[in-house]
C-alpha cells in the first residue's frame with residue numbers, strides 16, 4: 001500500500017475524532033498482526049495508534065508491566081511527581097495535539113513557576129555560598145564577567161558566545177561535520193580551563209557523563225530546541241504538564257488501542273526478512289508480522305539478538321550511542337525545614353545530592369509537595385554503585401550535613417535509576433564526538449522489515465516531542481512498505 005502524507009493526516013484526524021477512550025482488556029488475539037510494535041512508550045503507542053487508524057492490525061509488546069516508558073508518574077507520592085519526562089513547551093505541537101486527541105488536559109505551570117522563583121541555593125564542597133558573594137568567592141574558577149554567573153549558567157553563556165555556526169536547526173548537516181568534536185575540546189579551544197569545565201559543564205550535567213563524551217553538534221541540537229521553545233513572549237510562555245501526571249497521556253493512548261497490548265514481554269530476538277519479521281520474547285513466545293517497529297532505546301536494543309545483523313554503521317550506532325546516566329530520589333518532608341533555616345528548598349551542589357528541585361504541585365502555588373534529587377552523569381553512576389538502601393541513607397545524610405534543619409524530617413518516597421533500569425539502561429540519547437558525522441544518518445534506516453522509532457531517531461525536536469516526531473516518520477515508512 002502506498003499512501004500520501006495528505007491521506008495519512010486525513011485518516012488519522014478522522015479516526016482520532018471518532019475514537020472512544022473506554023479501557024479494554026486485551027490478550028493475544030488470534031492470527032498474525034500486520035505489524036508488531038515493540039515498546040509502549042510515547043513513540044510506540046503513537047505509532048501503533050496511527051497504524052490502526054490507517055487500517056492495519058497491530059500488536060504491541062512491552063517489557064515492563066506498565067505503559068509510558070520514560071514517562072513515569074509517581075502516582076502514590078504527594079503531588080504526583082514525575083520520575084520521567086517533566087514538561088512540554090510551546091514548540092511541542094505534536095504533544096499538545098496528542099493530548100487533545102486523547103482527552104488529556106495540558107496545564108500551563110509557567111505562571112506558577114515564574115511567581116515562585118525562589119531559586120536554587122549554591123553548595124560547593126559542603127559550603128553554602130550566597131549568590132551575592134559568588135563573584136568574589138575563592139571557589140569561583142571563572143574569569144572576567146563570567147565570575148558573576150552562577151555555575152549552572154556558565155556553559156550556556158559560552159555556547160551563546162562561541163558556537164561556530166548559527167543555523168542550529170541544521171546541526172546534523174554535513175556542512176557542520178568539522179564541529180563533531182567534544183564539548184570539552186570546544187570549550188578548551190575557547191579559553192576554558194579544566195576547572196571551569198568541571199564545575200560549569202560536568203557538574204549536574206545535562207548530556208553525557210562528562211564534556212569529553214558529548215559532541216558539540218549534540219549540544220547545538222539541544223540549544224536549538226531550547227531556543228525555539230523560549231522564543232515565545234513571556235506572557236505566552238508555556239511550561240506544560242499533563243493533568244494529574246504526565247503518564248496519563250500514554251495510559252489514555254493505550255486505552256484507545258484496538259489490538260493486543262502484551263505487557264511483561266521482554267523482547268530478546270528479532271529476525272527480519274524481505275516480507276516479514278519475527279520477534280521472540282524472554283517467555284519463549286514468538287510473534288510474526290509483515291513488519292516490526294522497534295521503539296526500544298539503543299541502550300536496550302544492543303542486548304537483543306538481531307538476525308541478520310544490520311549494516312555495519314547502523315549496528316555500530318546500536319552498540320555505541322551514548323545515554324546520560326540519571327538517578328532520582330524523591331524526598332518527602334514532614335515539616336518545611338526550609339522555613340526553619342530560611343533558605344530555598346532547591347539546591348545546586350557538587351556533592352551526592354546533585355541538584356535538588358522543590359516540586360510545587362499542591363493546592364496553593366507555593367506548597368512544596370516533594371523534593372526531587374537529580375544525580376546525573378558521574379554522580380549518578382557513583383550513587384548507583386551503593387545500591388538503593390545505602391543510596392537512600394547517603395542522600396539523607398547529605399541533606400542533614402548541608403541543611404541541619406532537615407535532620408529527622410525527611411523520608412525517601414521513591415528511587416529510580418534510569419541507568420540500572422533494564423528497559424532504559426540510561427536516560428536520553430547522546431551523540432558522542434564523531435557520532436553525528438559517522439552514524440546519525442544510519443540510525444533509523446529500515447533494516448528489511450524492521451523499522452525504527454524513538455526519541456533517539458528524531459532530528460527536528462527532542463524528548464517527548466522527538467518521540468512523537470519519530471512516530472510520524474516511521475508510520476509513513478511502514479504504511480508505504482506494508483501492502
Ligand SMILES: Cc1cc2nc3c(=O)[nH]c(=O)nc-3n(C[C@H](O)[C@H](O)[C@H](O)COP(=O)(O)OP(=O)(O)OC[C@H]3O[C@@H](n4cnc5c(N)ncnc54)[C@H](O)[C@@H]3O)c2cc1C
Pocket residue numbers: 038039040041042043044061062063064067068069070071083084085086087088265266267268295296297300301326418422423424427428453454455456462463464465466467
Ligand atoms: C528523568 C527524565 C526527565 C525528562 N524530562 C523531559 C522533559 O522535561 N521534556 C521532554 O520533552 N522530555 C523529557 N524526557 C525525555 C522523554 O521522557 C523521552 O524522550 C520520551 O518519553 C521517550 O519516548 P520513547 O517512546 O522514545 O522511549 P521510551 O519511553 O523509553 O519507550 C520505549 C519502550 O520500550 C520498552 N522496552 C525497552 N526494552 C524492551 C525490551 N527488551 N522488550 C520490550 N520492551 C522494551 C520500554 O519499557 C519502553 O516502554 C525526560 C526523560 C526522563 C527519564
